[in-house]
Amino acid sequence: MKRRALLAAPALALPAAARAQDSFPNRPVTIVVASPAGGGTDFSARLLAEPLAQRLGVPVVVENRAGGNGTIGLMYTARARPDGHVLTVGYSGTMTGRPAVEGTGDFDPQKDFAPVAQLTDTPQVMMVHPSVPARTLAEFVAYAKTRPGQLNYASAGNGSLHHLGTELLKLRTGIDLVHVPYRGTGETISDLLAGRIQFYMNSPPPVIGFIRDGRLRAIATTGAQRHPALPDVPSTAEAGLGDFPVDVWYALYAPARTPQPVLDRLQREVQAVMAMPDVQRRAEEAGTFVRYTDAAAVSARLKRETEGWFEVVRRTGIKPD
Numbered sequence: 001m002k003r004r005a006l007l008a009a010p011a012l013a014l015p016a017a018a019r020a021q022d023s024f025p026n027r028p029v030t031i032v033v034a035s036p037a038g039g040g041t042d043f044s045a046r047l048l049a050e051p052l053a054q055r056l057g058v059p060v061v062v063e064n065r066a067g068g069n070g071t072i073g074l075m076y077t078a079r080a081r082p083d084g085h086v087l088t089v090g091y092s093g094t095m096t097g098r099p100a101v102e103g104t105g106d107f108d109p110q111k112d113f114a115p116v117a118q119l120t121d122t123p124q125v126m127m128v129h130p131s132v133p134a135r136t137l138a139e140f141v142a143y144a145k146t147r148p149g150q151l152n153y154a155s156a157g158n159g160s161l162h163h164l165g166t167e168l169l170k171l172r173t174g175i176d177l178v179h180v181p182y183r184g185t186g187e188t189i190s191d192l193l194a195g196r197i198q199f200y201m202n203s204p205p206p207v208i209g210f211i212r213d214g215r216l217r218a219i220a221t222t223g224a225q226r227h228p229a230l231p232d233v234p235s236t237a238e239a240g241l242g243d244f245p246v247d248v249w250y251a252l253y254a255p256a257r258t259p260q261p262v263l264d265r266l267q268r269e270v271q272a273v274m275a276m277p278d279v280q281r282r283a284e285e286a287g288t289f290v291r292y293t294d295a296a297a298v299s300a301r302l303k304r305e306t307e308g309w310f311e312v313v314r315r316t317g318i319k320p321d
Contacts, residue, residue: 034073084262100309101159115298121291165246204287
């Protein structure tokens with residue numbers, strides 16, 4: 001009897017998987033954003049939500065569950081019923097940088113979530129206050145080397161990509177900058193405009209107006225190519241930094257143990273949404289780019305970048321708050 005039962009188990013599993021696919025979705029889908037409205041994570045979730053709802057045939061609601069540096073929203077999703085009706089958009093700083101600094105005490109991005117697809121990718125812009133006499137990254141490095149420990153740089157907090165990315169820049173160039181962590185972009189930009197901060201790295205949308213009117217000066221954008229919104233600003237590849245993996249990227253995740261047929265359906269629909277010209281146009285207008293990749297590519301990128309940030313943390317001695 002035991003042998004007969006074991007042989008029957010796979011046959012039982014197939015109808016269960018089929019039922020999961022056939023019954024999904026049977027109610028509204030919620031995309032949890034583990035940060036306040038208005039940021040890059042929120043934008044990527046809302047970029048996806050409406051057209052995804054049209055394809056799934058049910059409402060898709062974006063729900064902001066901010067707090068705990070992303071912990072509250074992500075843990076809520078990780079503990080949700082794994083049936084595809086509660087999803088989250090994960091920010092690469094939280095999913096790769098934070099585990100390298102703080103470990104995986106609350107949740108493990110690589111074990112507690114099932115990737116669905118990458119949505120968007122946002123190059124970062126390196127900028128300085130105009131009082132800094134540098135117009136290129138090479139000039140800034142040369143200037144900083146004459147003033148070790150005298151120039152401040154801002155970040156969105158310990159373990160954020162702004163923090164880790166600037167520490168990587170310090171490792172690559174040998175400069176010594178002082179880290180000043182902030183809780184919000186608005187406060188950071190105010191201090192940068194006032195000259196209390198000399199260097200900052202962030203996504204273009206919140207700062208591009210200040211760059212265009214001369215109140216801030218862009219000296220490089222991350223990635224292999226120039227940012228189309230800042231065509232006169234060299235890329236970090238042009239500046240000789242080689243692979244500089246600090247682009248901010250966002251991906252859609254489901255709770256671990258979500259049935260594969262549900263994940264497959266979601267991946268197909270997300271791929272179709274991200275191929276829509278209107279979706280791509282809206283992304284580019286906001287200074288980001290649609291960069292759809294499948295679940296396997298997301299898993300590989302999570303692993304690769306987390307390992308890279310572990311090495312940066314090891315070499316710099318960054319400690320949790």
